Amino acid sequence: MSTRTLSELSKKMQKIDIAMLSTHTDHGNIGGRPMSNNGEVEYDGTSYYFTWDESRTVKDIEKDNKVSLAFQGEKAFLVAVEGKAKLVRDRKAMEKHWTPDLDRWFKDGLDTPGVVMIQVDATRIHYWDGEDDGEVKL
Known part of the structure; x- marks a missing residue:
């Protein structure tokens, strides 16, 4: 088993935009959905995703904040992350991670009612x- 550093993994992850975010849902099932990292490719163990406050994803996290992320890069490069999710509704915190590309989904930007950020x-x-x-020690 190899032991790469988080910095080394981050460099390999720079071209990966989409992650599969999985949550624990009703009756012990797992729910998965693709999420964009909004171009934040300097991975340091924390990632941010935007969604709707009324979404199933948010409801799942409110019940159980243990989640997983799956990333797939080039040439059989894969990363599996286990983590704890936190729902962020503070506008100042969300501004730090907002990009104009998100306006496609949230037409009034951060002023769109019901926007929430998921921090993993x-x-x-x-x-x-x-x-x-290998596994990265945190």
Whole structure:
């Protein structure tokens, strides 16, 4: 088992925009949905995603904040993240992570009613890079 640093993984993750965010949902099921990291590619163990406050994702996180993220890059490079999600509704905090591309989904930007940010703080990161795999210690 290899041991890469978080910085080394971050460099390999720079071209990955979409992650699959999975939550624990009703009756012990797992719910997954694709989420954009909004171009924040300097991964430091924390990632941010925007969604609707009334979404199933938010309801799942309110019940159980343990989530997972799955990233797929080039040439069999994959990253699995286990973490804890936090719902952020503070406008100042959301402004730091907002990009104009999000206006496609939220037509009034941060003034769109019902926008919420999901912050995921990693607790465990496992990666596969071809035949090389390992875990990043946080």
